[in-house]
Amino acid sequence: MYPKKRKKAVKRRNKPIKVKPIGRSKKSKKFTPLTKEEYARALRDPRWQKKRLRIFQRDGWRCRRCGDTKNTLVVHHLKYTTKYPWNEPDKNLITWCERCHKKEHRLY
Ligand SMILES: [Zn+2]
Numbered sequence: 001m002y003p004k005k006r007k008k009a010v011k012r013r014n015k016p017i018k019v020k021p022i023g024r025s026k027k028s029k030k031f032t033p034l035t036k037e038e039y040a041r042a043l044r045d046p047r048w049q050k051k052r053l054r055i056f057q058r059d060g061w062r063c064r065r066c067g068d069t070k071n072t073l074v075v076h077h078l079k080y081t082t083k084y085p086w087n088e089p090d091k092n093l094i095t096w097c098e099r100c101h102k103k104e105h106r107l108y
């Protein structure tokens with residue numbers, strides 16, 4: 001025979017349950033961001049290539065940060081509001097040179 005373990009009476013405390021208010025103030029993202037792989041593929045997409053060219057042309061083929069024209073130019077996203085970069089409104093995109101871009105971050 002083994003000793004029966006006595007069940008300890010668990011005291012239940014009535015803690016007030018805090019309910020977190022459901023925030024509505026911030027707009028939730030309406031799209032699922034692309035994975036790294038999908039994004040890399042998207043950057044090779046002709047729709048993005050066309051979009052990039054348009055941004056470069058709009059910005060006069062110069063870095064909007066330092067004015068450089070000799071460095072490799074990249075289109076930087078100020079904001080991501082769409083899943084695919086080619087759907088991004090032009091105002092959310094800006095031409096930067098590679099150097100400025102690297103200073104800012106290491107993504108696209
Ligand atoms: Zn620059």
Ligand SMILES: [Zn+2]
Pocket residue numbers: 075076077101105107108
């Ligand atoms: Zn960027």
